[in-house]
Amino acid sequence: MHEVPEELRTRLVEADALRDSGKLEQALAEYTAISDAAPNSAEAFFKLGTAFDRLPARRDEAERCYRRALSLWREYPEANNNLGLVLSGRCKYDQAEEYYRAALAERPEFASAHQNIGWLLLETGRLDEARYHARRVQALRPDSSAGYDLLGQVARAQGRISEAIKLARSAVEMASPSAAIWTNLGTCLSSCGRHEDADMAFNRALELAPEYFPAWNNLLLSLNFRLHDRNEVLNLHRRYGRIVRTRCGEISPPAVRPDPERRLRVGILSGDLRHHSVAYFLRGPLEFLDRAQFQLYAYYNQRIEDDMMWRLKPLFHGWRSIHGIDDQAAAEVIRTDKIDILIDLAGHTATARPMVLGRRPAALQVHWIGYPNTTGLDCIDYRMTDGYA
16 A cells, blocks of 8 residues: 555644644654554555755654655655655766666656756766757656756756756746746856856845845855956955854864874865866975875875876875765764865865865865965964965
8 A cells, every 4th residue: 555544534634734834843753653553555655755855954854754655655756756856866877867867767657756867967078968858858747947957057067058947047037036937047157257146136135135145155156257346355255254163153163283293184175176276276385295294195085086096096194075065964974084174176166065164174284276266264373375366
């Protein structure tokens, strides 16, 4: 029996209403009671998972519920799709893709699954496949902005910028106001140097969601491409820094090198330890650093592995991949390594981890190359730069 028994149907509808109105604890209690009363119902466990899913700290419990639902009904399209979303959020893309495809095998017209696998394929660089699924979303939901938004980002990634802007504008015009869609339009405009228009789009996104990090990061990055008043630039970065501090809370840094005789442990936090301009700047200094004085640790925030990454890897005492793990866990990895100086190489570029830096995992934190401006973060103690930047 996939569905809940008929005698529990009214309670399930009421639990849905509680969930959708934001009364999540009450919804959880009701869904739990329903799943206890119907332990063989895949639907009961799926619904319980949807409530856990709306609480970021309880995604593990959502995953367990979706897996329990699938153990009762392996082909359950919604459970496969939602489990794919949970895994994709952790950057477990291969596993997520399997569940999205299972959902589509059972229901080929499942627009949400086409949309989700499309974003996954875009993220992993499989652009032609992503384009196909974006087209399917357009066909299945012609009145929705979702397909236009995804297709526009695929076009941007493929270098078809005029097409990307047209699609992104269509998404904006069709959608109810969305910070994500306005941000995507801004990135398309920025890609062809229309920075003033891009800034307007990013600001529109922030009017809708004042703490939306992708809009903030893109806006701050865009400030570097036009002449602005220096105080305006500084104040915008500081506003962002205050958001990070509010979210992280007040955190004391670890003690500065408790044993003055041991080598300094220096951490490099970056998603660009690969074929990227940052890596070309970095390689020389790292090769000539005195290993009798320093131990180097890399905290690599990127899924890409290429020959440049493999050339850099032997220069480090420890190499940690933090791509796809949450900010608290990433900060804990750095704390566990007892890093004395953590050097951020991202600033406000694509692979930035401000919420890791905001948790103060190292005694001293420094920004260097990768972003030619202040980060605005109060947790950055020094910036290494030159007279030009």
